[in-house]
Amino acid sequence: xxxxxxxxxxxxxxxxxxxxxxxxxxxxxxxxxxxxxxxxxxxxxxxxxxxxxxxxxxxxxxxxxxxxxxxxxxxxxxxxxxxxxxxxxxxxxxxxxxxxxxxxxxxxxxxxxxxxxxxxxxxxxxxxxxxxxxxxxxxxxxxxxxxxxxxxxxxxxxxxxxxxxxxxxxxxxxxxxxxxxxxxxxxxxxxxxxxxxxxxxxxxxxxxxxxxxxxxxxxxxxxxxxx
Amino acid sequence: xxxxxxxxxxxxxxxxxxxxxxxxxxxxxxxxxxxxxxxxxxxxxxxxxxxxxxxxxxxxxxxxxxxxxxxxxxxxxxxxxxxxxxxxxxxxxxxxxxxxxxxxxxxxxxxxxxxxxxxxxxxxxxxxxxxxxxxxxxxxxxxxxxxxxxxxxxxxxxxxxxxxxxxxxxxxxxxxxxxxxxxxxxxxxxxxxxxxxxxxxxxxxxxxxxxxxxxxxxxxxxxxxxxxxxxxxxxxxxxxxxxxxxxxxxxxxxxxxxxxxxxxxxxxxxxxxxxxxxxxxxxxxxxxxxxxxxxxxxxxxxxxxxxxxxxxxxxxxxxxxxxxxxxxxxxxxxxxxxxxxxxxxxxxxxxxxxxxxxxxxxxxxxxxxxxxxxxxx
Ligand SMILES: Nc1ncnc2c1ncn2[C@@H]1O[C@H](COP(=O)(O)OP(=O)(O)OP(=O)(O)O)[C@@H](O)[C@H]1O
Ligand SMILES: [Mg+2]
Numbered sequence: 170x171x172x173x174x175x176x177x178x179x180x181x182x183x184x185x186x187x188x189x190x191x192x193x194x195x196x197x198x199x200x201x202x203x204x205x206x207x208x209x210x211x212x213x214x215x216x217x218x219x220x221x222x223x224x225x226x227x228x229x230x231x232x233x234x235x236x237x238x239x240x241x242x243x244x245x246x247x248x249x250x251x252x253x254x255x256x257x258x259x260x261x262x263x264x265x266x267x268x269x270x271x272x273x274x275x276x277x278x279x280x281x282x283x284x285x286x287x288x289x290x291x292x293x294x295x296x297x298x299x300x301x302x303x304x305x306x307x308x309x310x311x312x313x314x315x316x317x318x319x320x321x322x323x324x325x326x327x328x329x330x331x332x333x334x335x336x337x338x339x340x341x342x343x344x345x346x347x348x349x350x351x352x353x354x355x356x357x358x359x360x361x362x363x364x365x366x367x368x369x370x371x372x373x374x375x376x377x378x379x380x381x382x383x384x385x386x387x388x389x390x391x392x393x394x395x396x
Numbered sequence: 397x398x399x400x401x402x403x404x405x406x407x408x409x410x411x412x413x414x415x416x417x418x419x420x421x422x423x424x425x426x427x428x429x430x431x432x433x434x435x436x437x438x439x440x441x442x443x444x445x446x447x448x449x450x451x452x453x454x455x456x457x458x459x460x461x462x463x464x465x466x467x468x469x470x471x472x473x474x475x476x477x478x479x480x481x482x483x484x485x486x487x488x489x490x491x492x493x494x495x496x497x498x499x500x501x502x503x504x505x506x507x508x509x510x511x512x513x514x515x516x517x518x519x520x521x522x523x524x525x526x527x528x529x530x531x532x533x534x535x536x537x538x539x540x541x542x543x544x545x546x547x548x549x550x551x552x553x554x555x556x557x558x559x560x561x562x563x564x565x566x567x568x569x570x571x572x573x574x575x576x577x578x579x580x581x582x583x584x585x586x587x588x589x590x591x592x593x594x595x596x597x598x599x600x601x602x603x604x605x606x607x608x609x610x611x612x613x614x615x616x617x618x619x620x621x622x623x624x625x626x627x628x629x630x631x632x633x634x635x636x637x638x639x640x641x642x643x644x645x646x647x648x649x650x651x652x653x654x655x656x657x658x659x660x661x662x663x664x665x666x667x668x669x670x671x672x673x674x675x676x677x678x679x680x681x682x683x684x685x686x687x688x689x690x691x692x693x694x695x696x697x698x699x700x701x702x703x704x705x706x707x708x709x710x711x712x713x714x715x716x717x718x719x720x721x722x723x724x725x726x727x728x729x730x731x732x733x734x735x736x737x738x739x740x741x742x743x744x745x746x747x748x749x750x751x752x753x754x755x756x757x758x759x760x761x762x763x764x765x766x767x768x769x770x771x772x773x
Contacts, residue, residue, distance in 0.1 A: 216772075225682055226768045246686055253684020260771070264679040268410030278683035280403040281692075323683070 172236060172330045172363045173199040173222055179230035180217050180386075191217040192228070193386035199331065202361040204353060206373045209383030215367040216335055218383065222365065223256050223333045224248040236330065253278060257324030257362075261336035263316040265308040265323075271295060272304045275322045287326065294322040298352060314345035321352055325362070332356070334366040343372060350376040404689075408696035411669070422665040423705035423751075425658030430709025430747040432651035435716040437739030438731065440644035442724035444637065445733075449725075455603035455630035458610050459574040460596045463622050470592025471624065475617060479596055482612035487600045488519045490575075491593040493585055500554040501545035511555060513585040517566075520597065521577055525549050526564030531584055534563040538578040555583070573629060575599075603630045648739070655746055659754040662701055666694065666758035677762050678770025690763040698755020702748035710744050 180192040191214045199205060199222075207215050220226035221233065224240060225248075232241045240251060265274045273280075275291035295304055298318040308316055317337060324332050334353070338346035354376050357364050366373055374380050382389035412419040460479060462468040471479075471491065480489050493513035498506035514520070517536055518529035524539060526549030535555070537547050542565040547553070551562045560583070569576035575597050598613075600606040610626045617623045670677065677690055685693075717731035717740070 220768050223682070225771075249681065249684055249686050252682065258679070258682050260679070262675075264675055264771075266407070266410075266676055266679075268414050269407070273406075277680070278685075280407070281685070281689055283403060327684070 170201045171198055171234075172201050173197070174234040174237075175222060175228075175231065176234075177231035178218070178221060178228045178233070180214070180221065180226070181229045190386045192221070195231075195383075195386070195388055197222070197381065197388075199363045199365065201330065201363055202357050203379075204357040204364045204377045205366070206377040206380045207365060207367045207383060208369065208374075208380055209389075213383040214386040215383055217386075219333050219335055219365060219367050222331070223258060224252050253327060255327075255330045257327065257329035257332040259317070259320050259324045259332060259334035259337045261339040263308070263313075263320045263340075265316055265319055267308050270305045270307055271300060271311065271319045274308065274319055275326050277323060278327050291322065291326060294325055295319065298322050312345075313341050314348060317341060317345075317349050318352065321349070321356075325356065325360075328360075329362060331363045331365065334364065336368055336370075337366055338368065338370050338373065346370065346372055404693045404696045405700070407693050408700050411673075411697055412700060415669070418665055418668075419701060419704075422658075422662050423701045423708070425661045426655070426702055426705025426747045426751055427709045427712065429651070429655030429658045429750065430706055430743045431712045431716060432654045433648055433743035433746060434709065434713035434740045435720060436647040436651045437644060437743065438713070438717045438736045439720050439724070440640065440647050441733070441735045441739065442720050442730070444640040444644070445730065446725055447636070447640070455633060456600045456606045457573055457575065457629045458598040458600070458606055458613075459627045459629075460598065460613060461625045461627065462592075462594070463624055466621055466623065468623055470590070470594055471596055472592055475624070476593065476596060478616050479598065479613055482616055483598050483609050484600060484605055487598055487605075487609065490514060490516065490520055490597040490599075491585070492595045492597065493588045493590060493592075494594040495588065495590070497556040499556075499581060501547065503554075506554065509581065512580050512582045513588045514582050515585040517582055520575055520599070521569075522567045523564035524567045526562070528564050528566070531563065532586070533584060534561040536564050536566055536577070536582040537562055538566050538576075538580045539568050540578040541581060553581070555581070574627065606630060648742075651743075652746065655750045658705070658747075659750040662698060662751050662754040663757065665701075666698060666755050667761070669697075670694070670758045670762040673762075674765065674770045677765065678767040681765075681767035682771065687763040691759045694759030694762050695752060695755050698751050698759070699748065701755075702751025705751065706744045706747040709747055710740055713740050713743065 175195065175197045178192050178195040178197070179190065182189045182191060195218060197218070207218065209215050217226065221228050228241070232239060234240070235251065235255060240248065243251070266277065269277065272288065272291045272295065275294060276287050279287045292304060295301065298321060300315060300318055303311060303315060311319065338349055341349060350373060353364050353366065356362050366377070460471065462470050476491050483489050494510050496508050497511050499509045499511070500506040517531055521528055521536070528536060535553065541547065547562050547565065549562055549564055552559050553562065554560070566577045568578055598609060600609055606628060607630060610628050613624070613626050680690055714731065717736060718728045721730040722728040
């Protein structure tokens with residue numbers, strides 16, 4: 170099943186009389202359970218693409234279908250509601266709330282719903298990610314890998330269809346990076362969640378189904394893993 | 397609703413504890429503002445209370461004066477008959493003559509003073525020493541005069557060269573009453589050669605009755621020209637109380653300036669915090685927080701600051717109120733009177749309100765930042 174289908178994405182920025190194409194016509198489709206990496210030099214438009222796929226940003230041209238529904242022209246509040254329902258984010262700098270414990274951080278996306286089930290689910294997720302002993306620790310009491318696992322748990326709390334990760338291993342050593350990538354692989358396989366990871370790290374490509382190369386806002390050669 | 401606000405409150409509370417010192421200082425401003433408003437308000441109430449205590453029961457008195465602006469220098473016998481007719485049957489109506497004469501006490505140099513001629517002073521005054529009635533000769537003196545010149549019944553004073561015997565020293569009157577005899581020398585009206593009166597006192601049994609009589613007198617005597625003025629002490633008291641109200645309002649207004657300052661400091665703290673937490677707020681928006689959710693979390697912080705400061709302020713104000721009332725009214729427990737509760741409540745409400753209003757702009761700013769921009773760092 171195609172979760173995201175983006176056609177002809179263009180993102181233009183106008184700065185000081187110059188027009189900059191962050192994305193210059195990109196088609197990108199994502200199947201459920203697929204783990205895809207996006208690679209490319211700095212400034213090639215990786216984050217821009219990820220933001221558009223995650224409904225954080227809107228393309229200048231082109232269409233985005235999310236589970237078959239055209240979401241291109243939606244306003245901020247509708248996009249926000251869709252993000253909450255179908256999308257999970259993992260960031261390079263983890264971006265955990267330093268005042269909240271691990272469990273509370275995982276609950277954050279659904280915190281305002283006051284659903285008593287959420288806490289239980291947050292605990293289960295953290296236990297699955299091997300953080301059962303660290304549930305009530307604050308982020309500054311956790312290692313980088315542990316923080317990123319909390320962030321992954323947070324991205325899964327709403328049972329998303331897609332998890333978008335911008336350089337999820339960028340701040341981790343390779344051993345910890347592998348653990349995180351193992352988690353992603355497992356989530357894609359077991360939960361049928363589609364995962365897109367932007368990365369500079371070749372390590373990632375050992376785990377993904379395919380890699381998309383971006384160059385100057387266009388898709389370069391595409392490499393399929395394993396066949 | 398409370399359920400929906402609770403998680404926001406959790407986040408807000410944790411955020412405030414993150415920068416404890418800063419939050420503490422910000423709500424200290426609110427504490428000071430609340431204490432200033434509440435204690436200045438209570439101070440005004442205490443002033444007013446001690447004033448009314450001193451004022452006594454003067455609401456039922458009227459004084460009728462001739463209108464010198466219309467060249468009417470005295471009240472005639474006819475005027476007096478009209479006044480008597482308008483007053484209720486149980487009222488005391490007391491015409492008063494005055495003249496200025498040289499008076500000398502204890503063989504000192506004579507000083508020109510106003511001498512009051514009253515026919516039946518027994519209707520108005522009680523004696524502290526001596527006897528007021530019958531009053532056919534001699535003089536009555538008020539307590540201040542007696543004290544200054546060491547006069548007692550039987551003492552002699554000299555009025556316009558004639559030696560006069562003191563009959564009685566009068567009881568102190570109400571401070572604001574126009575019949576107050578404390579500084580007066582009173583002689584029988586028969587000793588006056590003039591026939592008109594310079595004023596007349598009417599004492600009714602109640603304030604409402606006094607008011608009706610005042611209107612009646614005005615209607616009858618002033619229908620063609622403004623012959624007389626009728627001064628109602630009751631309305632004077634009202635006027636003074638209005639003045640106190642104004643003073644209180646002004647005091648509270650001055651105190652509100654400190655709340656304004658507190659508001660600015662909260663605005664500052666919240667703005668700093670939105671800048672520092674730009675990315676966090678971006679993350680919240682990314683994971684599905686609507687603008688109004690962010691607004692709610694931020695406003696919750698401001699509200700908590702306000703509540704914190706407000707509650708501390710109320711506690712301190714009650715302490716200040718106990719002290720104020722102890723010294724101004726002589727009864728610390730007088731702090732628990734209704735108008736005080738009103739001031740303390742209003743100060744608290746203003747404190748919280750100031751805090752929320754100050755939080756509005758930073759909260760709005762945080763909520764309207766594009767998450768993409770915030771997350772780019
Ligand atoms: N708001 C903006 N205004 C103007 N230009 C922008 C804006 N956002 C991004 N760009 C430009 O768009 C291009 C693509 O940016 P993007 O962040 O997608 O790159 P990236 O591939 O993620 O790079 P990196 O690997 O360094 O993170 C860059 O040249 C960037 O300068
Ligand atoms: Mg990037």
